[in-house]
Amino acid sequence: MTEPAQRDPEPIESTRPIPRENGRPGPAPDGEIPALDLEQLLEKAIVVDLPLTVRFRGVTRREAVLLPGPRGWGEFAPFLEYDDAEAAAWWRACLEAAYLGFPAPLRSEIPVNATVPAVAPERVPAVLGGYGEDIVAVKVKVAERGQGVEEDEARVAAVRAALPEARIRVDANQGWTVDQAVSALRRLSRYDLEYAEQPAPGVDGLYAVREALHRDGVTVPIAADESVRKAEDPLAVARAGAADLIVVKVAPLGGVRRALSVVEQAGLPAVVSSALDTSVGLSAGVALAASLPELPYACGLGTGALLARDVTEAPLKPEHGKLPVRDYGPGSLEVRGLVVDDARRTWWLDRVRRVHALLEPGPGSGPEPGQQPLEWR
Missing domain, CATH: 3.30.390.10 (Enolase-like, N-terminal domain)
Structure with a gap:
């Protein structure tokens, strides 16, 4: 561009x-x-x-x-x-x-993970440096087009070397087939993975990966992301028993209230993540994480560190592995x-x-006579 x-x-x-x-x-x-x-x-x-x-x-x-x-x-x-x-x-x-x-909100601060894109291993320390001190968890992107599991493992190994005590999760963005995912996660499990996010496409793909790992005695929990936020039925993955936890994002699910409803109905632990938002968008993710009754995992809301510029005078970036919960809507x-x-x-x-025009109550750029407010369910 x-x-x-x-x-x-x-x-x-x-x-x-x-x-x-x-x-x-x-x-x-x-x-x-x-x-x-x-x-x-x-x-x-x-x-x-x-x-x-x-x-x-x-x-x-x-x-x-x-x-x-x-x-x-x-x-x-x-x-x-x-x-x-x-x-x-x-x-x-x-x-x-x-x-x-x-x-x-139900809590005053949100633990967040650092995010390492599909970079060469020698760039990992610089990326982690953008997240400050006391990083508690790291999400490592894997299955990048044009790269193989060797590059993925080198990146994960670099994170583990830099942060021996941090929790590591990998995110394939459904970039592997079922067989590739099972093979890669067997290999990467030696790095004590917290979970693997969307290792294969679809609910059936996640179920197959999860079952194969269980049969092999490989302990890598499976998280559903695209199978929640891109699905016509975001609860299908939970009903199928295809994941151990779900990843929820405010914007793709239509807002904080709708995301809260998905988590409640799914009955699975949830990780709140961002969609490479500005601090304005991130504040909605913070609001969702702060509203969940339970928050067992660090959230993927530290991606403000990936922006060279932001739109607020005080950008929403993690400090000591956490984000404070407050009104980030800037004056x-x-x-x-x-x-x-x-x-x-x-x-x-x-x-x-x-x-x-696709939202109820119907098309049109302004309210017509007798038009009802937009419903929020």
Whole structure:
């Protein structure tokens, strides 16, 4: 992607909720998004383009739409390859943050893992250095296209050498076949893996990997990610007994409340993770993690360390392996030098218009006479 021309606006003041619950935005009284005039919303939207410190998920930059609302800032940042139907959940999550706020927290801090992309082993110490001291857990990306298990093992070994006491989990992003996953996890199990995230595609693939490892006496728990957030039925993996835990992300599941419902119904331990969000999006993940009755694993919410620039004056990055739980919705955003050019802004706002039309109560950019508020179940 070529460098976009930059527009440097004055910092935007967001409206804050009054009153707050435990210092955080409380839900709207009726628990519903009010009918919205979309075009008025989009006039206030900010579209940003952030550089990353390292290539991640095949990208070196991250674009996002930031939306101010009466409860704070919302973020809409589905990856570019996602179609409108998949991106609609991300818009729903953005509206929830801006117009409903988040549930009251049950804890004051969230343990988080460091994330190591599919880099060469000699780069591992530098990546870990971006997460500060007292790293308690590390997620290592594996099964990168064009790489083999030898590269994966070298990366995992480098993490183990750098952090002998940390918990290590690997994430294949469903990049292995069942046979490849079983073979690779047998090999990587010597590094005392905490779990393997989405080692193969689909619920059936996860079930097959989990059963094969159990038969072989290989103790590597299986976590479902894509089989939850990309599935028509996010609970199918739990019903099938295909995973030991689930990974939940706010935006792909349509907001904090919907993610909480998935965790409750699944009945499995949950790890809250990010989708390479800005600090605005990460604050929604923190709200979800803070609202879960139990939080047995460190969460994947430390990815702010992968951003070379962020949109807040105080970026949401881990300190001593944890994130504090507080209202991270900024009173103003620091976006100078990050705002996209007119062409990219138009592209993103057109995308918002399309996905907004997919949400109930129906198509249209503004409330029609007698239109009902958007339901939030």
